[in-house]
Amino acid sequence: MKGRGLNSIPIRFAVMTALTAALCVAAQIYLWVGIGHEEAASPLVAIIVVCAIAIPTTITWAAASKLTSQIRALRTSTEAIVAGDFDSPVSVDCACEVGGLADSFRKMVGRLNSNILRMNILAYSDALTGLPNRVVATHMLHHLTEPGNNGQGAILFIDLDGFKQVNDTHGHEAGDELLKQVSLRIIERGLGRSPEQLDACTTPYGELCERAPQDIVFVRFAGDEFVALLPDVTGLDALEAVATAILTSLNEPFIIGGNAVNISASIGIARTPIDSNNPAELLNFADIAMYSVKESGRNGFKFFDHSMRDLVVERNRIESDLRQALAGDELTLHYQPKLCAVTQELAGVEALARWHHPTRGMVSPGTFIPIAEKAGLMPVMGASILRTAIRQCRAWLDDGIRRKVAVNISPAQFEDPNLVPEILAMLREHQVEPDLLELEITESMLMSDFGATRDRVMQLQKAGITISIDDFGTGFSNLAQLAKLPFNAIKIDQSLIADIGKNGKSENIVKAIVDMTHALGHNTIAEGIETPEQLNFLQRIGCDQVQGFLLGRPMPAAELTGWEEARSQSPVTQMQQHIANALS
Numbered sequence: 001m002k003g004r005g006l007n008s009i010p011i012r013f014a015v016m017t018a019l020t021a022a023l024c025v026a027a028q029i030y031l032w033v034g035i036g037h038e039e040a041a042s043p044l045v046a047i048i049v050v051c052a053i054a055i056p057t058t059i060t061w062a063a064a065s066k067l068t069s070q071i072r073a074l075r076t077s078t079e080a081i082v083a084g085d086f087d088s089p090v091s092v093d094c095a096c097e098v099g100g101l102a103d104s105f106r107k108m109v110g111r112l113n114s115n116i117l118r119m120n121i122l123a124y125s126d127a128l129t130g131l132p133n134r135v136v137a138t139h140m141l142h143h144l145t146e147p148g149n150n151g152q153g154a155i156l157f158i159d160l161d162g163f164k165q166v167n168d169t170h171g172h173e174a175g176d177e178l179l180k181q182v183s184l185r186i187i188e189r190g191l192g193r194s195p196e197q198l199d200a201c202t203t204p205y206g207e208l209c210e211r212a213p214q215d216i217v218f219v220r221f222a223g224d225e226f227v228a229l230l231p232d233v234t235g236l237d238a239l240e241a242v243a244t245a246i247l248t249s250l251n252e253p254f255i256i257g258g259n260a261v262n263i264s265a266s267i268g269i270a271r272t273p274i275d276s277n278n279p280a281e282l283l284n285f286a287d288i289a290m291y292s293v294k295e296s297g298r299n300g301f302k303f304f305d306h307s308m309r310d311l312v313v314e315r316n317r318i319e320s321d322l323r324q325a326l327a328g329d330e331l332t333l334h335y336q337p338k339l340c341a342v343t344q345e346l347a348g349v350e351a352l353a354r355w356h357h358p359t360r361g362m363v364s365p366g367t368f369i370p371i372a373e374k375a376g377l378m379p380v381m382g383a384s385i386l387r388t389a390i391r392q393c394r395a396w397l398d399d400g401i402r403r404k405v406a407v408n409i410s411p412a413q414f415e416d417p418n419l420v421p422e423i424l425a426m427l428r429e430h431q432v433e434p435d436l437l438e439l440e441i442t443e444s445m446l447m448s449d450f451g452a453t454r455d456r457v458m459q460l461q462k463a464g465i466t467i468s469i470d471d472f473g474t475g476f477s478n479l480a481q482l483a484k485l486p487f488n489a490i491k492i493d494q495s496l497i498a499d500i501g502k503n504g505k506s507e508n509i510v511k512a513i514v515d516m517t518h519a520l521g522h523n524t525i526a527e528g529i530e531t532p533e534q535l536n537f538l539q540r541i542g543c544d545q546v547q548g549f550l551l552g553r554p555m556p557a558a559e560l561t562g563w564e565e566a567r568s569q570s571p572v573t574q575m576q577q578h579i580a581n582a583l584s
Helices: 009-034 042-082 097-124 134-145 163-170 172-190 236-249 279-295 306-327 365-374 378-398 419-430 443-448 450-462 504-519 532-540 557-568 571-583
Strands: 153-161 217-222 225-231 254-256 259-261 264-272 300-303 332-340 346-357 361-363 405-408 437-442 466-472 489-492 523-526
Touching: 134 217, 134 225, 134 279, 153 236, 153 279, 163 172, 163 259, 172 217, 172 225, 172 236, 172 254, 172 259, 225 236, 236 264, 236 300, 264 279, 279 300, 279 306, 306 346, 306 365, 306 378, 332 378, 332 557, 346 365, 346 378, 361 365, 365 378, 378 405, 378 419, 378 437, 378 557, 405 466, 419 437, 419 450, 437 443, 443 466, 450 466, 489 504, 504 523, 504 532
Parallel strands: 264 300, 346 405, 405 437, 437 466, 466 489, 489 523
Antiparallel strands: 153 225, 153 264, 217 225, 254 259, 332 346, 346 361
């Protein structure tokens, strides 16, 4: 064992010293006893004395030199590690304590290398799928496009369609499993590779390699977004074939927790150097093309072109103007009437955001709301809409009118833990009773985190605020969970209402929703009513409230009172009210 017995440095030096001393004693005995000091020749005495001094000195110097050489070797290895060369060998091989130190040093270097590898894996790979992450994509794009490489290739920006719905319906664990299966299927069937064949772009220690990609790089970019970097591929036909193969690979359902889950993707494609040789621009252009696919109906692919860039510039301008409008509280509200289905009396109104731009005129909510969602402005916009609606409610109270106002809550707004105290603070500030406020929350929002949702809804209801489940019939509600939620009304989505008179199955679904809601002890609201046939059907099946262009369009608050007065004098309305009174 190293450092024990004769391998111990102190024992070696002790033995060396003992041998030297013995040599000196032997020389003295030889001089004084063997030949007699009187007869000893002075040259011989001098030689013996010199040897007695030189031999132990030489032995000590040799031993010390060997020891220090091993220490210098260990120091050299240490300095190599300090300089970043973690693979530098430790060449010390000695049975002494220094050899033991070298062995410990090798273990330390091995552990250090393992930790470095682990840190690099965490820094440059996705923990869920094991794929490289967005840092790798950006790094390799820089190498592909840097001057002197003459690199060419393409970026495919892949975004899954409807992934949030899968999370909301089946839970986040199912969503994670779906991402793993999707990534593997895209690699194998879409890109025609195995995971091992892809260019991981890292060294054996997990560090990013300093070169252009040599094969396909496939990364999980963020959430349900993936990016494929195809070096040396710019031909339209070749890229179309790859994009089509990726889309086709997703056609077959995925089995997640025993359930068949269908998913599709939208793919945007940008090419270098054709579209740009700037890495950030290339990613942005591919992202723009992908969103163009989303707007065109999803489940497809598009190549970036510069008309898309113009669209992005326009959107950026709208976003900038919208930020200013929100900062200046320039958004206004229009109010759409909600009527009692039987009596046709005004039961309340829904507040809908409107934006009158100083130079663009009226900007459609279908234009500015998606921009606000992507820019993260929905919490600010939602708070502004709530404040304006409550302020208007206070104005009606001052005029002697108790009018209930419904306000839509966005997912980003609903997830804010400060939502409940902020709403209650607004109501207190304007001295508006909570029962005059109705919050409309989509069923997908309610099902995304059931425990937190239930607690938040209970707080709102306990305060006296009415809760309606909006867009009902468009998602995949868990009816068992729905029965546990403390809500007041279900709002049937207009997509189902539009099929009344056209599709018997849709009519049966609407009737089933009404019956189920009443069985749970809640009210029903139908939106999007545009024909008398739709209204008559909803009245027959017992729907509680109705809303739509047939009954009243969204209008400014100043017009609502006049609309209500004119409507009350209408012969049709008077007849409907007379029939309702007779039935009651």
